[in-house]
Amino acid sequence: MRIAVIPGDGIGVEVTAEAVKVLRRVGEAFGRQFDLHILPWSAEHYLRTGETLPADGYRMLRDDFDAIFIGALGDPRVPDNVHARDILLGTRFELDLYVNYRPVKLLHERLCPLKSRKPADVDFVVFRENTEGVYVGIGGRFKAGTDDEVAVQEEINTYKGVSRIITHAFEYARANGRRRVCMADKSNAMTQGHALWQRVFKSVCAQYPELEARHLYIDALALLMVQDPAQFDVIVTNNLFGDIVTDLGAALQGGLGLAASGNLHPGRTSMFEPVHGSAPPLAGKNVANPMGAILSTALMLQALGLKLEGASVEAAVKQAVVEGQGTREIGGSLGTRETGDYITNLIKL
Numbered sequence: 338m339r340i341a342v343i344p345g346d347g348i349g350v351e352v353t354a355e356a357v358k359v360l361r362r363v364g365e366a367f368g369r370q371f372d373l374h375i376l377p378w379s380a381e382h383y384l385r386t387g388e389t390l391p392a393d394g395y396r397m398l399r400d401d402f403d404a405i406f407i408g409a410l411g412d413p414r415v416p417d418n419v420h421a422r423d424i425l426l427g428t429r430f431e432l433d434l435y436v437n438y439r440p441v442k443l444l445h446e447r448l449c450p451l452k453s454r455k456p457a458d459v460d461f462v463v464f465r466e467n468t469e470g471v472y473v474g475i476g477g478r479f480k481a482g483t484d485d486e487v488a489v490q491e492e493i494n495t496y497k498g499v500s501r502i503i504t505h506a507f508e509y510a511r512a513n514g515r516r517r518v519c520m521a522d523k524s525n526a527m528t529q530g531h532a533l534w535q536r537v538f539k540s541v542c543a544q545y546p547e548l549e550a551r552h553l554y555i556d557a558l559a560l561l562m563v564q565d566p567a568q569f570d571v572i573v574t575n576n577l578f579g580d581i582v583t584d585l586g587a588a589l590q591g592g593l594g595l596a597a598s599g600n601l602h603p604g605r606t607s608m609f610e611p612v613h614g615s616a617p618p619l620a621g622k623n624v625a626n627p628m629g630a631i632l633s634t635a636l637m638l639q640a641l642g643l644k645l646e647g648a649s650v651e652a653a654v655k656q657a658v659v660e661g662q663g664t665r666e667i668g669g670s671l672g673t674r675e676t677g678d679y680i681t682n683l684i685k686l
């Protein structure tokens with residue numbers, strides 16, 4: 338399998354090194370050939386060459402690889418993060434990776450900031466629409482820099498975009514034995530765009546009568562995710578709200594260092610990455626938690642049809658967590674590299 342690997346910036350480089358270590362071990366243990374192509378696209382590359390990614394970069398990612406793995410992008414030396422926009426958002430848009438798949442799973446009760454929550458209480462999946470919303474960057478500023486400045490940022494919602502993410506959430510629930518699907522929007526205030534979400538949700542849920550469909554306003558969802566996360570199986574929402582509630586979800590699982598994600602277009606080359614960013618203050622210190630990156634390789638393996646391999650990676654991370662082995666922010670005493678080594682040694686057939 339040909340996999341494009343973009344370590345990126347800051348701790349992205351460090352956590353990717355550990356994810357690669359784990360992938361190589363999976364290859365040995367399961368007799369799989371992973372052809373890993375490390376691509377240099379990053380802030381460093383941009384500052385040196387003026388190029389964010391090559392002219393045929395998106396085509397190459399789409400046509401020459403089975404999957405893409407990204408560490409993280411973002412560097413204070415590139416204040417507008419133009420390279421991150423091109424590499425990360427650009428790939429999502431150009432490859433039409435419309436599903437942002439973010440599982441929220443507590444691996445050990447010790448990690449949950451809520452009182453008395455067991456792993457079974459925090460185990461749900463968020464599907465974030467990944468190609469529309471406010472991320473399309475449509476808008477403008479008038480009289481910028483003056484006291485009369487007007488700033489307009491449009492939110493794009495299309496029937497096609499909303500239908501396919503909501504349908505994906507229901508299909509996932511049906512295929513994975515999840516019973517409840519919750520759609521969250523802000524249709525009480527965003528009366529145009531989110532009325533479309535309402536209409537589509539009602540028509541899609543009629544096709545899945547065996548599933549329990551529920552609507553919540555996004556503010557109520559945030560409240561209930563903290564008060565009683567056990568009531569959720571599958572959540573589907575738009576690009577901006579999904580971005581925000583999955584950081585809340587990451588907090589429920591023990592922190593950003595543990596959160597994994599996939600950017601998918603079923604049947605096409607998809608991209609996998611930890612949810613966290615490049616965390617510049619942690620970079621180069623061997624302290625970043627590589628578990629989110631390693632769990633993202635598990636999602637990648639599963640999406641590539643390598644179910645056993647993906648499950649073995651997830652089990653190895655879980656075992657490390659249960660044994661209290663990991664980085665300091667989750668109560669361990671290991672560094673990034675040592676955590677990666679520990680997990681790598683737990684991978685077995």
Ligand SMILES: NC(=O)c1ccc[n+]([C@@H]2O[C@H](COP(=O)([O-])OP(=O)(O)OC[C@H]3O[C@@H](n4cnc5c(N)ncnc54)[C@H](O)[C@@H]3O)[C@@H](O)[C@H]2O)c1
Pocket residue numbers: 348352408409410411412413418425593594595610611612613614615616617619624625626627629666
């Ligand atoms: N997908 C991405 O590449 C992505 C996502 C978010 C932010 N960013 C970029 O990253 C840069 C930093 O952004 P930020 O500080 O808002 O978000 P961040 O995710 O880098 O950090 C947020 C907080 O979480 C902690 N943290 C993050 N990852 C961790 C890990 N693996 N182990 C331990 N602690 C971890 C950080 O120390 C910080 O306190 C910015 O340039 C931003 O644009 C990139």
